[in-house]
Amino acid sequence: MRIEYAKASSRQLSSMGGLQMQQYRLLIIPGGNFIQIGNGITDGAKDNIRRAVHDGLNYLGICAGAFIAGDLPRGLNLTPDVKFGFYSAEARGIRKTAVPIAIPGTPTLDHYWEDGPQLSGWGTPIGTYPDGTPAIAEGSYGKGWVVLSGVHPEAPESWRRGMHFRTPAAAGNAYAATLIDAALKGRSLLDRSHHE
Numbered sequence: 001m002r003i004e005y006a007k008a009s010s011r012q013l014s015s016m017g018g019l020q021m022q023q024y025r026l027l028i029i030p031g032g033n034f035i036q037i038g039n040g041i042t043d044g045a046k047d048n049i050r051r052a053v054h055d056g057l058n059y060l061g062i063c064a065g066a067f068i069a070g071d072l073p074r075g076l077n078l079t080p081d082v083k084f085g086f087y088s089a090e091a092r093g094i095r096k097t098a099v100p101i102a103i104p105g106t107p108t109l110d111h112y113w114e115d116g117p118q119l120s121g122w123g124t125p126i127g128t129y130p131d132g133t134p135a136i137a138e139g140s141y142g143k144g145w146v147v148l149s150g151v152h153p154e155a156p157e158s159w160r161r162g163m164h165f166r167t168p169a170a171a172g173n174a175y176a177a178t179l180i181d182a183a184l185k186g187r188s189l190l191d192r193s194h195h196e
Contacts, residue, residue, distance in 0.1 A: 001177050003184070013045035021052035026184045029065030031114070031152055037064050038074030050076055054142030060183035063116040066148035070117070078141040079148075084117035087150055088131045098165045101135050101151060103127040104190070110165040111135075111172050112155035119148055126189045127151075138182070138189055145186035147179055 006024075008016075021027075027049065029037070041049075053059050059078060061069040069078040089097060096114035103109070103126060118129060123139030123146070135150045152159070154176035157169040182189045 001180060003180070010041045010045045013048055014042045015044075016048055021048055021057055022055060024057060026058045026060060026180075027053070028060045028062070028180070028183075029068055031063035031065065031116075034064035034067035034072075035074075038068055038072060041068070041074070041076075046074075046076055050078065053078055053144035053146065056143040058145040058183050058186050059141070059147070060179060061146070061148045062154065062179075063114065063150060063152055066119065066150055067117050069146060069148055070122075078144075078146050079122040079139075080141075082122040084119055084122075084150075087113065087116055087118045087129050087133065087135070089113065090115060096163070098160070098163045099129060099135070099151060100166070101127040101129065103136070106175075107167075109153075109171055109175060110167045111151035111153050111175075112159050112163075112165075113151045116150035116152075117148075118150055123148070124188070124190070136179075136189070145183060147183040147189070149179060153179060 067084055068075050071077045071079060071081050071083045098110045099113040100108045101111050118133035119137040120133050123137040125134035125137050127136035129135045138147045140146065153172040155169065155172060160169060
């Protein structure tokens with residue numbers, strides 16, 4: 001997408017005041033171990049992120065980044081008082097798999113899922129898991145726009161080895177670009193005009 005970006009550590013986020021963070025339009029917290037990520041983000045960084053999003057910085061959380069947006073002991077609580085649980089595959093002992101995600105007005109795409117959340121109880125559901133729980137949701141926190149995804153549409157082909165996907169990685173990656181674009185512009189994924 002040729003979007004300029006910068007990486008920031010928890011220490012750097014802790015030292016950024018609200019005005020400095022407001023120079024950016026979007027904060028993306030990617031996947032990984034949400035417990036380690038939560039423990040690695042200092043209280044100062046959490047306060048700065050929460051304040052910046054409330055004041056208009058947009059936020060995109062993918063998998064662990066979606067968990068961290070919730071009301072966890074070490075989370076950001078951008079989804080006031082809503083804590084997310086794992087998608088139901090976790091209870092069946094599945095740790096990673098191809099999951100078909102239904103999105104209104106869009107063909108169903110198989111996305112890579114690995115220990116990701118279901119997003120019940122917050123925002124507007126955009127895409128759903130096969131069990132009907134939200135896989136992708138959006139909403140506001142103060143003046144900031146928040147987009148959360150329990151799946152990894154950005155997953156490269158190499159992450160898909162040993163699993164059966166009915167749709168190509170390129171289609172998932174194109175949807176990842178759609179998520180980034182919507183979060184960056186603070187626009188609803190239900191607004192089809194931003195895809196044109």
